[in-house]
Amino acid sequence: MCAKMKMHEWLVQCTHVINEQNAEADRRDKLLGSLALLLAKKNKRVKKKRFWVAPIFKKRYEHGFYHALLPTLKLEDLRFHNYFRMSTMQYEELLAIVGPHLEKQYVVREPISAAERLTLTLRFLAAGDSMSSMTYQYLVGLTTVSNIITTTCKIIWEHLCPLVLPSQLFEDDWRNIAEDFEDIWDFPHCIGAIDGKHVTIQCPDNAGSNFYNYKNSHSIVLLAICDANYIFRFVDIGAYGRRSDGGIFRESRVGQHLDAGQMNIPKSDSFYKGGPSLPYCIVGDEAFPLKSYLLRPFSGKNLSAEQSIFNYRLSRARRVIENSFGILASQWRVYRKPIISSVETAMKIVQGTICIHNWLRRNDIENRYISPDMLDRETAENEHIRGLWRTIMEDGCALVDISNCSTNTSTRNAMLIRDEFCKYFNNEGSVAWQNDK
Structure with a gap:
C-alpha cells in the first residue's frame, strides 16, 4: 500500500514538472514571436514622402x-x-x-x-x-x-x-438687463433667460458612454443665459452628454455660483408701488428647478386661469434664449450637422461661435446680422409668428434640447415667490391681450 502511495505521489510530481516546462516553453515562444515582430517592424523600410509640399x-x-x-x-x-x-x-x-x-x-x-x-x-x-x-x-x-x-x-x-462675455457682472449690469426685459417683454425683475442644448459630435475615441445621450447620439452640453437682446451673458460648455436630471445645472459653474450667491445680483425690492419685495430672477422652462432666483412654469394640465397667464408671460420672456440658439444655428452652419472633430476641438468651435455671435450682436446697429424674419415676433394684434430658425431646428441640426436637468423638488420660499409674480401678472401687471392667450 505504501509503495502504491509513493508511486502515485511521484507521478503527480512528474506531471506538475512537465506542466511547468510546457508553460515555460509557451511563454518563451510568445516572447520570441514578439521579438521577431519588433525586429520585422524595425527593419521595415519607412516610405519617404515624395514631396515636402504636395x-x-x-x-x-x-x-x-x-x-x-x-x-x-x-x-x-x-x-x-x-x-x-x-x-x-x-x-x-x-x-x-x-x-x-x-x-x-x-x-x-x-x-x-x-x-x-x-x-x-x-x-x-x-x-x-x-x-x-x-x-x-x-x-x-x-x-x-x-x-x-x-x-x-x-x-x-x-x-x-x-x-x-465677461466672467462677472455687477449690480448695475443686472439692473440694465432687467430694464430691457421689462421694456421689451413686459417681465419685471427678469435678469436673463436660461436654456441648454446638446451639441452633437462624432463618437469620441475611447470615451465609453460619457458622451452618449438620451437621443442615441454623442454630445457635449451647452448651458447658456442670455439677455433681452439675444446676447449670451453666461455659458457653460463641455458637460458630458450622458448627464441628466439634477446633474447638468447643479454641477455647472453657473448653477454653483447662483446657489452660492456669487453673481452680484441686486437685492430684493419692490417693482411697483406698495408691492412685496421680490428677488431678481432668471426664467427657464420645465427642465430647470424652481429656485428663489429661477422661475419655471406651473406644471400639470389642470391649471387655473391665473397660472396659465403666468405661464404665458414667462414663456414670452423665455423665448429669448430659444431665439438666441436659433440665431446661432441659422448663422453658423457648423451646427447644422454633427461636428466632426475631437471633443476638445468641438468645445473650441462652440466657444468661438458664441464669442463671434456676441461681438456681432453688440455691433449690429443696422440689424444685418439678424434678419427680421429669422426671429419669433408678434404683430400689432399680438399674434405670434414663428421665426425661420425653428424650421432649421426642426429639420435636424447639431443643437438638441436637453431633458430634465434638475430635480422636481423646490422650497416653499421659491413657490411663494412664483405665486407673487403670478398675482402681479393677473392684477397690477396685467396687459390687455394676455387673456386672449
Whole structure:
C-alpha cells in the first residue's frame, strides 16, 4: 500500500514538472514571436514622402480662395456679408483684435498669414463644410486646416471673450438687463433667460458612454443665459452628454455660483408701488428647478386661469434664449450637422461661435446680422409668428434640447415667490391681450 502511495505521489510530481516546462516553453515562444515582430517592424523600410509640399498646394497663391477671390469679394459687400456673416469693416476690426495673436514666425517655410487663418476659420464656421472641403478651397493640407481652426477658435475665445462675455457682472449690469426685459417683454425683475442644448459630435475615441445621450447620439452640453437682446451673458460648455436630471445645472459653474450667491445680483425690492419685495430672477422652462432666483412654469394640465397667464408671460420672456440658439444655428452652419472633430476641438468651435455671435450682436446697429424674419415676433394684434430658425431646428441640426436637468423638488420660499409674480401678472401687471392667450 505504501509503495502504491509513493508511486502515485511521484507521478503527480512528474506531471506538475512537465506542466511547468510546457508553460515555460509557451511563454518563451510568445516572447520570441514578439521579438521577431519588433525586429520585422524595425527593419521595415519607412516610405519617404515624395514631396515636402504636395504640388497642388504649391499653387495656393495662384488658385487658393484667399489669394485669388477674396480681393474681389471685398468689393461686393452683400456677398462678403453672406460669406463671412459680417461686413468688411467688422472683418477688419476682428482681425485687428485677434490677428496679432495668430501670426507665426518664419522658420523654414513662409507661414500662413493671420488674415488667411481667420478667413478660413470664419468660412468653416459659417458654411459648415468639412475640413476636407476647406483643404481644396484654400489649398492647405488637411492637418494644417484642423490646426488652424482649433488655434483660431482658441485665440478668439481668449481675446474676444473678455470683451463680449465677461466672467462677472455687477449690480448695475443686472439692473440694465432687467430694464430691457421689462421694456421689451413686459417681465419685471427678469435678469436673463436660461436654456441648454446638446451639441452633437462624432463618437469620441475611447470615451465609453460619457458622451452618449438620451437621443442615441454623442454630445457635449451647452448651458447658456442670455439677455433681452439675444446676447449670451453666461455659458457653460463641455458637460458630458450622458448627464441628466439634477446633474447638468447643479454641477455647472453657473448653477454653483447662483446657489452660492456669487453673481452680484441686486437685492430684493419692490417693482411697483406698495408691492412685496421680490428677488431678481432668471426664467427657464420645465427642465430647470424652481429656485428663489429661477422661475419655471406651473406644471400639470389642470391649471387655473391665473397660472396659465403666468405661464404665458414667462414663456414670452423665455423665448429669448430659444431665439438666441436659433440665431446661432441659422448663422453658423457648423451646427447644422454633427461636428466632426475631437471633443476638445468641438468645445473650441462652440466657444468661438458664441464669442463671434456676441461681438456681432453688440455691433449690429443696422440689424444685418439678424434678419427680421429669422426671429419669433408678434404683430400689432399680438399674434405670434414663428421665426425661420425653428424650421432649421426642426429639420435636424447639431443643437438638441436637453431633458430634465434638475430635480422636481423646490422650497416653499421659491413657490411663494412664483405665486407673487403670478398675482402681479393677473392684477397690477396685467396687459390687455394676455387673456386672449
